[in-house]
Amino acid sequence: MLDILRRIVLWGGLALLCLLPMLAEALGEGFYITMMNRVLILALAAMSLNLILGYGGMVSFGHAAYLGIGAYTVGILAYHSDAWFGTESAFIALPAAMLVAAILALAIGAISLRTSGVYFIMITLAFAQMVYFFFVSQQEYGGMDGMQMWSRSDAGPIDLSDNASFYYVVLGLLLVLLYAKYRLVRSRFGLVLRGIRENERRMKALGFPTYRYKLVAFVISGAVAGLAGAMMANLSEFVSPSLLHWTRSGEMMVMVILGGMGTIAGPILGALAFLVLEDVLSEITQHWMIVLGPLLILIVLVARRGLYGLLDPKGEPK
């Protein structure tokens, strides 16, 4: 019964996602496309975090760093579009954002993964702060105020400045990467990663150099977050240190938990629920955080398995 319900929700949701721009157009509510663009990009970011948090058991509290550096990569390349290395082409800027984020994740991961537990949480947070302050002090790129981009990236035949086209690009990226993640967590690599989450000591004793596997997962996760950041920069045509703020990292974690940790569809549900909650609560009161805060505590205390858990009470991580 629940299995059928789950299928309906998942496939129905997917169909709805595909048709959304047309529906929004028909209803004359173009606003929904922008809103859903944000949802999908944050879902991408949450999904990247879910790979290490949900499947790898690495509680990274600094994921905003990769989101932010991805966004800044796009922004800075566009800012220097007159120089030899500058570009507004999406085909260069997006991979570059992923690459830069991956390199950052490699450096931060290499040090942070030497530790575990609370140390790891605090260190990833501290490193993200370091990146935050780095960009705050970059006066050329607007410092604290951030910088405006002239336009969205140039994706050749696809016109990213059209919100509906942009939406389909993001949706396409999200679905492709979701499928990739679906494959990854079932592969040999994914099996090792999940094994490490369950019992790292055991995995070492079996002969796995666990540090290396965690680091690779960490880097993949950082690269995908960088891509999300690049799309975020394109969506708002604006990059600023606020993308790197530590509360962003917290929000991403909330989305993962809200949706259901270690599930494929969870991060999308989580991102959607978070933004809808924000939207609804802020309609009621400008002080909506005063509701969200305790709500979060409540979710942690009683509904640990997230929204996806409601659809799948057996509790097998999918």
Next chain:
Amino acid sequence: MTLLLFVEQVLNGLQLGVMLFLMAAGMTLVFGIMGLINLAHGSLYMIGAYVAATVQQATGSFLVGLLVALPVAALVGMAVEMIALRRLYPRDHLDQVLATFGLILFFNELVKIVWGPQAYFMAMPDMLSGSVDIIPGIPYPAYRLAIVATGLAVAILLYLLITRTRIGMLIRAGATNREMVNALGVNVDRLYTIVFGLGAALAALAGIMAGPILALEVGMGESILILTFVVVVIGGIGSVRGAFVAALLVGIADTFGRVLLPPAIAEMTIYILMAAILVWRPQGLFPAHA
């Protein structure tokens, strides 16, 4: 660097260091004993400062503000512990991070509702508003010296409390072996609440002392919270001694970094310091559970 500048910077570094120590001591104790990572520790710092500022405005006395704000913050801390945090002790760190993140959102918004979003300023106590010659002919603000003195005094008191008293014995026992405290037939719930209240009061003290130097604003707790994390991690989680050494180290490094290094790197000094120390000792300088 002239001697004058050097001495001044050492004092500035000490001042930041003792503030960080007040924050870190509570956080590291709470973690060491209850196994709780409390992001909302910075909120108690903020609450201390706001309450003290309000009382000071009403009464005109910094001291009264201080004396009211400390117990208020301790009580708020204890109430939060009893209502919510207590349930989180057996949970994993992820749950604790999320729930205390929720607490931060709550307290920040609460302060915004009660005091408004604009920054708030706190006057220095008159007695300490002048300056003192540290070396003949070299003046230094008396208030900042008072902070250093207070911080060091509290550090000594805390040391005596932990090494010489019964409750200190329990705290030490709790930090190394939780079951033992249980076995001693102590009311563990009450011990936890007291430790939490103590940590809250220390955080509030730091916030109150910082009040006249920094502006009071929503989110002030988080900037110091993250520095506190750095201190706790460098010192070794659970170790008060480590927190003291690391707090002074971070205070001095940050202060000198700002004087000696270009701005882009200066902001990152302490994070680089932390990374370097962790590469060398992944469990911090004084690992408590080793």
Next chain:
Amino acid sequence: MTPILSISGLAKRFGGVTATDSLSLDILPGEIHAIIGPNGAGKTTLIGQLSGEIAPDAGTIRFKDADITRLPVHRRALRGLARSFQITSVLRGFTACENVMLAVQAHAGHSFRFWQPAATQAALRDPALAMLARVGLAGRADVPAADLAHGEQRQLEIAMALAGRPDLLLLDEPMAGMGPEESARMTGLLAGLKASHSILLVEHDMDAVFRLADRITVLVYGRAIATGTPDAIRADAAVRQAYLGGEA
């Protein structure tokens, strides 16, 4: 016969406590060598040092004629030194078969393979099923490890240890917490491994130890006070004094 594992001058102190005290010990190929001793004798610390989780203060550990004293845990495992844990340490969220598959996978080259589903790969699944059959869990392959009975989880541990085709098994109290029936089954299982593996067995169940072991070393306060055949150990005055006490 050249020993497969040779420990010499091994020492480890924790603060003021000496857990291992200039310990020297040889394990011969094909033997079951039991380590017994009262609580606090340093048995678990010894296992920790042999498996690589604890770094000794002094001394060397040689395994198959190579010095492994400083090798990390996973390298020792890959060289053929497998272990089981005192507290059952299976991956509870995985099925029995997946647990063993992971053990097979650890020895099948690197696992940086990101695309093909692992669960259906015959190269992993077939040896895993064979190993489960060998320890008597043939029908339980697809049961989540958390749902196995305690004794079955311990059998699963052995299967995971065997899956890497190790030369030496370090078994840390494999019968801990078992009832007599389960113990008997485990004793039978270990006796069957004797022909193909060397085993270092730490165990409190004296019946099992004296039935299985070719040689026994008695550890007291980190020091080996006697090594010999079960009969010799039974007869050893120092051992009776220090350990077996009034029992014998």
